[in-house]
Every structure is written in C-alpha cells, then in structure tokens.
Amino acid sequence: MNFFEFQYVVHLIVICAPGAVANRVALEACVKARNEGRDLAAEGNEIIREACKWSPELAAACEVWKEIKFEFKPVDTLDK
Template sequence: GSGGIHAGQMHLLLSLFGDDVVLQFGGGTIGHPMGIQAGATANRVALEAMVKARNEGRDILAEGPEILKKAAQHSPALAAALETWGNVTFDFASTDTPDVLPTPS
C-alpha cells in the first residue's frame, strides 16, 4: 500500500493487509521532522509494536492507538511521527467507484 500512509496507521494497515504486504512509506519516512532515518525507525518501531501485540493476542484494530502511544514512550522517532501525522486520516468516500457491467451468462 501507499498513498499518504504513516506510522500512526500501522494497526489499520496490518489489520487490512496482513503480513504479506509491502508498505511504501514515502512522505511518512522522508517527511519525518527528525530526518529520513528517524522516519524509517518510526515505521519499524510501529510495525514491531503491532506485530508483538497481535502475537500476544491483543486486538490491534481496537487497541492500536494505545499500543502506538506506549511504544512511542521509548522511541523519540515514533513519538515525533505520531505528533506530526497523528490526526491525518483518510475517512472519505471513494471517487473511483467500480463500473459494474452485466455479462451474458
């Protein structure tokens, strides 16, 4: 997936796509206020926190923001990412709806 994703959405991304996925964090890495390396670190810490929580049996979709907030206590890079993009959401209706064409049967 790509298109404006950031570390604060990790619980949503893993819930939606699972483990067999390539997450392409462009601006969510390069645009990090502490630099590109910190952006990559924030993404990795968020991913590891979610996978660990999920493997412990936690509901990452429901508890995701809490899990990220706790992980950010030990990661300045993740804390900065959550501060920067924490309120960015993509809760809008698609403008690219599928065209349904009847097919002869």
C-alpha cells in the same frame, strides 16, 4: 562516483532515517501485540502510544500525524 557519494543522498538519508525508525518501531509493536493475542483494531492507538514512550522517533511522527485526516471514500471496498 557511487550513489552514496552524491551530496543530496547524504541529506536524504539523514532526513529519512527517523521516519524509517518510526515505521519499524510501529510495525514491531503491532506484531508483538498481535503475538500476545491483543486486538489491534480495538487497541491499536494504545499499542502505538505505549511504543512512543520508548521511541522518540515514533513519538515525533505521531505528533506530526495527529492532525492528519483521511476524509475520502474508499475505492477498494469488498464486494458483498
């Protein structure tokens, strides 16, 4: 029996596939924007919002993550 014949793997792939698509679309949108000379730091939200218009997976991921906040001090700051 190989890995993909296990029942839990079939369900895992179905659950993970939209997240993988959302990540790929977001990355492609950012790379495209960078190649066009856009400022990712300043326009990042707009770039992702534009990509959400043609990717329902990315739109769903953004809907889930919009309420998430990362409220902690960075531990990997650069020494000056």
